[in-house]
Amino acid sequence: MPSDPPSALPADTPPAVSDPLEARHVLEFPGGYTRSTGPVIGRFLTELRDRRIVGVRTAGARVLVPPLEYDPDTGEAVTGEYVEVGPAGTVQAWAWVSAPRAGHPLDRPFAWATIRMDGADTSLVHAVDAGAAKAMRPGLRVRPRWRERPSGDITDIECFVPEVTMISAPVRAEYRVRPGAALTRFFTKIKDGVLLGGRCAACDQVYVPYRTSCPSCGALIEEEREVADTGTVTTFAINNLPDPRAPEVPFVSAYILLDGTDIPMIALVGGVPAHEVRQGMRVRAVWVPPEERTMPMANIRWFAPTGEPDVDLSADAPGGEA
C-alpha cells in the first residue's frame, strides 16, 4: 500500500458523488497557515535555500538532522552550533511507493526512506528516486537532487538519488568479413548442393569443410574431394537453453561424420524428435531448394535420419570436433 507523505496537503480527489446524502467537504485554510520557524528551524531552511544541509548540536554533542529546537533525549534547548552535514547520506530503512498519489513529491514509483546524512546522528525522512524497488536497500548511499529555485522549504530537496556505482560502457567493433580462399571455395560448392572436402596426402585424412593446410601435419592440402551428404551422428547435445542466435529449443547439435571423411562437422539434426536422436544414427543433409538459397551454410536446413540401421560405434569412433 502506498504511504502518505508527512506533509501531503491536497488529498486525492474522491470519485464524483451520486448519493444525495453524501457531499464533498474540503478543509483547507486559504493560502496555507503561516508558521514562524523560530531560530533553529529557520536556520535549517535558510541553509537549505543555499543548498546546504545543516544539523544542530545538542549539549550532549549529538548532531540532529533535521534540527530540533529541544533535544528529544533531555528536553534541554539545543546549542547554537550548526554543523554542515552530507552532502551524501545512507538509507537506514525504506518503503516502496509503487503508485504515487497527487501529494507525493514524485509522479513515478519511489521510496520513502529514513536517511542518515554523513556527520549526523539522527535520520531525516525523504523520497528516494531509485527507479525500481530492487535498487533500494539499507546502506544505499544517496545524495540530494536540488530544486532549480530553492525557497527555504524541505521540498528544496526534490528527492534523493543513489550515488553513481555503475556505468554502462558500450563497446562495438564492426567488421566487414570475407571467408578465406578455402572457405569461399567450399561455400561456392555448397550453393551447388555439393559438400567439398580436401585430402591431406601426407596423413591420408579427408577434411571437411575444405581447407588448404593440414591442422595435423601442416602440409598443403592440394586435393579437393567432393564428399557425400550422408553420414553418421557420432555424438550430440540436446540444447534446452534458449538463445536468440540459435535455433528454437529443444534443438540437437550433432557431430556428424560424413561418409568418406575423417573429421566430424557440427550440424543441426531435424526431422526427428530430439529424444529419438541416437549416437550411430545415419543421417542425410536436407537441402534448401536452389531458388531459396541465401547464406551458404543455411543452404542445408539440417540433417535428417535416413532410416538405415545405426552404425555400431563401439569399435573406435572419434568423439568429434568443433
Next chain:
Amino acid sequence: MGERCAVIGVGQTRYTTKRTDVSIAGLVREAAIRALDDAGLTFADIDAVVVGKAPDLFEGVMMPEAYLADALGAAGKPMMRVHTAGSVGGSTALVGASLIQGGVHDRVLVVAFEKQSESNATWALSTHLPFGASLVVGAGGYFAPHIREYMRRSGAPDHIGALVAVKDRRNALKNPYAHLRIPGIDRAMVESTPMLWEPIRYLETCPSSDGACAIVLASEKAVTGTPAWIHGAAMRSEPLTRAGRETVSPQAGKDCAADVYRQAGVTDPRRDIDVAEVYVPFSWYEPMWLENLGFAPENEGWKLTEAGCTALDGDIPWNASGGVLSSNPIGASGLIRFAEAALQVRGMAGEHQVEGAATALGHAYGGGAQFFAMWIVSNRKP
C-alpha cells in the same frame, strides 16, 4: 627444471555472483594484498607481475594488464599477460614460475581474475561469424556431446555426474571463499534440476562468479613464511580440428600429465599424490579427467567417483575446495586450483584441509579441451 621455486603467499577474494562494490582494479588489488600479507611482503618486494584472465570480450576491457599495472604495484616493473582461454589461471602460474626457475627474478606476483557480472560469458564465447548457423552456445553446448560420448564408451551409470555435483558443493561449505553454498544438497536435488544441454543438468554446471586469486612465488633464497615447493610444471596444447582428435581424453592432457609426473617422480598418481585440485566445470569431467590424468584405467574413472575415493575422506580427494563447480571466476579458476594445491601442502586449507597432505596436483584446461596446464607442489624441497 632450473632454479627451485615455491609458492609463499596465497590470496583470494570471496567468490560471488556480483562484486558491485569494487572496480576490476579493486578486485585484483584485494587478492594481491592478501597474497602479499600471507607472504609477509609488500609490493616493494616484488620483481615482476604476471596477469591472467579470459578473453577481453568477457569484460570488454582491452589489455587489462595495462589498466591494472597501478593496482598491482607494477609501475616500473616487468608485467605481462597470459592468454590460454579457461586454462589461463594455471598457465599464468606456470609463466610466473618460469621467471623464477629461469633465474630471471626472485619474487613474482601472479594474479588472475574475472568479473563475470560485467557482461555474459556465454555471449563472449559465442561470437559466431556470419555465413553459418550458430549451433554451439556457450561452454555447456560445446562440452555436452563429449560427455555423452564418455557415458556411452564407459557405460557409466547416469547418476555419476550428480554424485560429483553433490560432493563438490558439500566441500564448498567448508571453504569460506566458495561461491555456491547449497546446504542439504543431495543427489535428488541435482537430478530434479533441468537439463540445460542434455546430458548436462543445471546443478551439474559451474556458476558465474566475480573474483580474483593471487599467489606470490619466490626463488629459494627469497622464500619467506611457509613454502609450497614446485616439483613439476607443464603445459600442452593441441589443435581443435585435427582429424581423429580424441576429444573425450585429449592427447595433450595425457602428455601434460606424463611430463609433470616425470618431473615430480610420480609413477602412480593415485598413490603418490595426496590431494588434487582439478578443473571440473561440468560434473562429468571428474571421471573423464580421472582417466586422462592416469588416476584410473580408461573407462573406469567413474568407479572411483562412485566408491567415494575422490571425496574429502577418500583415498585421493579431488577438489576439496569445492572446485570450479562451486566457484568460477573463469580467468582465475585455473589459478585457484594451483593455489588450493599449494594451500593443502602448506597445511593452510582450513576446514577443507586434507590431513597430512604432502603432495598436491593443480590442474587447468581450456578452449575446446585443447590447452592444459598442471603443476605438482609439495611441502618438501625438491
